[in-house]
Amino acid sequence: NAGVTQTPKFQVLKTGQSMTLQCAQDMNHNSMYWYRQDPGMGLRLIYYSASEGTTDKGEVPNGYNVSRLNKREFSLRLESAAPSQTSVYFCASSEEIKGADGYTFGSGTRLTVV
Amino acid sequence: GEDVEQSLFLSVREGDSSVINCTYTDSSSTYLYWYKQEPGAGLQLLTYIFSNMDMKQDQRLTVLLNKKDKHLSLRIADTQTGDSAIYFCAEIFSGGYQKVTFGIGTKLQVIP
Numbered sequence A: 001n002a003g004v005t006q007t008p009k010f011q012v013l014k015t016g017q018s019m020t021l022q023c024a025q026d027m028n029h030n031s032m033y034w035y036r037q038d039p040g041m042g043l044r045l046i047y048y049s050a051s052e053g054t055t056d057k058g059e060v061p062n063g064y065n066v067s068r069l070n071k072r073e074f075s076l077r078l079e080s081a082a083p084s085q086t087s088v089y090f091c092a093s094s095e096e097i098k099g100a101d102g103y104t105f106g107s108g109t110r111l112t113v114v
Numbered sequence B: 001g002e003d004v005e006q007s008l009f010l011s012v013r014e015g016d017s018s019v020i021n022c023t024y025t026d027s028s029s030t031y032l033y034w035y036k037q038e039p040g041a042g043l044q045l046l047t048y049i050f051s052n053m054d055m056k057q058d059q060r061l062t063v064l065l066n067k068k069d070k071h072l073s074l075r076i077a078d079t080q081t082g083d084s085a086i087y088f089c090a091e092i093f094s095g096g097y098q099k100v101t102f103g104i105g106t107k108l109q110v111i112p
Helices: none
Strands: A004-007 A010-013 A018-023 A031-038 A044-051 A064-070 A074-078 A087-094 A109-113 B004-006 B011-015 B018-024 B031-039 B042-050 B055-058 B060-064 B071-076 B085-094 B096-102 B106-111
Touching: A004 A087, A018 A031, A018 A087, A031 A064, A031 A074, A044 A064, A044 A074, A074 A087, B004 B085, B011 B018, B018 B085, B018 B106, B031 B060, B042 B055, B042 B060, B042 B071, B071 B085
Parallel strands: A010 A109, B011 B106
Antiparallel strands: A004 A018, A018 A074, A031 A044, A031 A087, A064 A074, A087 A109, B004 B018, B018 B071, B031 B042, B031 B085, B055 B060, B060 B071, B085 B096, B085 B106
């Protein structure tokens, strides 16, 4: 099915470990985003990529890096995981940043850092 | 700065109407959205309204926009148990970087 695919769905890390969350979309969208969702805080933007070859910081970028590998793929890396990064991570994509079509979200990665 | 506020919880009986409310701060918002999140899933776009509209109806969903009060509402007619989910209000914020700002979500519980 067309949409946004995130891997893995679940992950447990030890403090200090690194990992990369993968995201791919097959809708030929230009823009892609990484959000984290925490109880009582809604969704907060970590990084976004307005188009292939560009990335920009969002609201909460500290502790994360991203790579827009090509138009389809946008990965999120945690270099040294901390318990404060325990969250649900969502990747999303859209045709453009300011569009009526809104965002298409992946199903999320549930990350626990112990 | 931008802010989108929603109440946390709403409980309704099956067959009744649900009204989920949202207030926002950016008067220059171009689009306002309602997203639905079912347990264990990502957000799904339900509907949107352009800022020059007052109302939009889509089957059981009615969106009302009061620009003067910066108030957005989502009415779900004949609420069903399948409507139980978290509903997020969101706006486009045209600030230093362009992004969609989400509220914290309203959890709708439908009682059979």
